[in-house]
Amino acid sequence: MxxxxxxxxxxxxxxxxxxxxxxxxxxxxxxxxxxxxxxxxxxxxxxxxxxxxxxxxxxxxxxxxxxxxxxxxxxxxxxxxxxxxxxxxxxxxxxxxxxxxxxxxxxxxxxxxxxxxxxxxxxxxxxxxxxxxxxxxxxxxxxxxxxxxxxxxxxxxxxxxxxxxxxxxxxxxxxxxxxxxxxxxxxxxxxxxxxxxxxxxxxxxxxxxxxxxFVYVEVKEEIKRYILDVVNETRRHKDIELGASPRATIALMKGCQAYAAIQGRDYVITEDVKSIAPDVLSHRIILKAGGRTLGDKSHEAIEDILNNINTPLEEI
The missing domain is CATH 3.40.50.300 (P-loop containing nucleotide triphosphate hydrolases)
Structure with a gap:
């Protein structure tokens, strides 16, 4: 590659x-x-x-x-x-x-x-x-x-x-x-x-x-687990009625691979996940009390998850 x-x-x-x-x-x-x-x-x-x-x-x-x-x-x-x-x-x-x-x-x-x-x-x-x-x-x-x-x-x-x-x-x-x-x-x-x-x-x-x-960009085990943790949290978050699907998990991983590649890397880091996740996940969730009528609140919910979830330590 x-x-x-x-x-x-x-x-x-x-x-x-x-x-x-x-x-x-x-x-x-x-x-x-x-x-x-x-x-x-x-x-x-x-x-x-x-x-x-x-x-x-x-x-x-x-x-x-x-x-x-x-x-x-x-x-x-x-x-x-x-x-x-x-x-x-x-x-x-x-x-x-x-x-x-x-x-x-x-x-x-x-x-x-x-x-x-x-x-x-x-x-x-x-x-x-x-x-x-x-x-x-x-x-x-x-x-x-x-x-x-x-x-x-x-x-x-x-x-x-x-x-x-x-x-x-x-x-x-x-x-x-x-x-x-x-x-x-x-x-x-x-x-x-x-x-x-x-x-x-x-x-x-x-x-x-x-x-x-682009699929040959490396995704280490801890990054895969971090991606899955982020998606799983959408299914448990207090403000989210319906969380992201497994299709969203795959899309997030592939998006991170492509994003890492255009940044000049052949491996994914946590910053790639944080950068891509709101755009990949926000339309795949339904918020409580109003759903999509809350507009940018979906983006805010994903940002809240990213800010509060544990980030893996990387050795690149």
Whole structure:
């Protein structure tokens, strides 16, 4: 395993996406981690903070085919997967591809679609395949979904149930830019949109190597036990009604491996766990007395666990 390839990948992505998105390096780091782990990301934030710009910039940087789907209540599963239609010229049935047969998919306002349509997307995310009229088609690799939802406007929405939220590797929030960052945004977008001139800087071979080899980052026994202690504590915490699942445990370990690799290490340390855990676990728990309506309280509950749980002594 060549750690320098992971570091170079991170630097190239940050530099290229940084031509379009001001700041947000920490958020982009997290998305890089999810992408390396072949996971998917849910972005929950108010409109106008650059979620779509970020997705487009990432897809162009990674040289991936890109489709944006605007989720609405009348959207059908076949609108995502595609349909078979009868071609009168050839007198045969042909398949018309849907937007899910792309490498990079932006599912905009996913909570506006009906549960049936949401399920069609989430099945593709998990199985990496679609089934249309009994025929199964494998999706191209890499296959990466960034879904967005607006936490403020709830009229006409269908909230994602817990089992579907658990399919997302991470849940992130962009947040408002600082004063100086917003000045930089005004300067950058004064004359033209930098996204129009953004060039790919990553090859498919690089992506394949990273997604295949990050698993060779060492996770010592005490780190595995620390990860499990953190997850187990979500099942016992006084403010948490429903704790994280075993899928969350696996996601946290893999996220730590990818995060360690892009930091230039071939081994995981406890700081990796502390850094990644809130973004991997916060959407996989339900709080008592109000559940998800408490917003950032889920993040705070995970931070509380990390602050109070014993950290293993490491000998690296």
């Amino acid at each position: 060549e750690v320098n390839k992971f570091v170079e990948f991170r630097e190239k992505v940050l530099e290229n996406v940084g031509k379009v998105i001001v700041g947000k390096k920490r958020k982009i780091d997290r998305i890089i981690v999810a992408f390396i782990c072949s996971g998917h990301v849910l972005l929950e934030d108010v409109p106008g903070l650059g979620k779509t710009k970020l997705a487009r910039a990432l897809s162009q940087t990674l040289n991936c085919s890109f489709k944006r789907i605007q989720f609405t209540p009348d959207l059908l599963p076949s609108d995502l997967t595609g349909i078979y239609y009868y071609n009168q010229k050839t007198m045969e049935f042909e398949f018309k591809k849907g937007p899910l047969l792309s490498q990079f998919v932006l599912a905009d306002e996913i909570n506006r679609a009906t549960p049936r349509t949401q399920s069609a997307l989430l099945e593709c995310m998990e199985e990496r395949q679609i089934t249309v009229e009994g025929n199964t088609l494998k999706l191209d690799k890499p296959f990466f979904v960034i879904a967005t939802e607006n936490p403020i406007e709830q009229f006409g929405t269908f909230p994602l149930p817990e089992a579907q939220l658990d399919r997302f590797f991470m849940k992130l929030s962009m947040g408002y830019p600082s004063y100086s960052e917003e000045i930089a945004i005004l300067d950058r977008y004064k004359e033209k949109d930098p996204l129009e001139e953004l060039k790919p800087v990553i090859t498919l071979e690089e992506i394949q190597y990273l997604q295949k080899d």
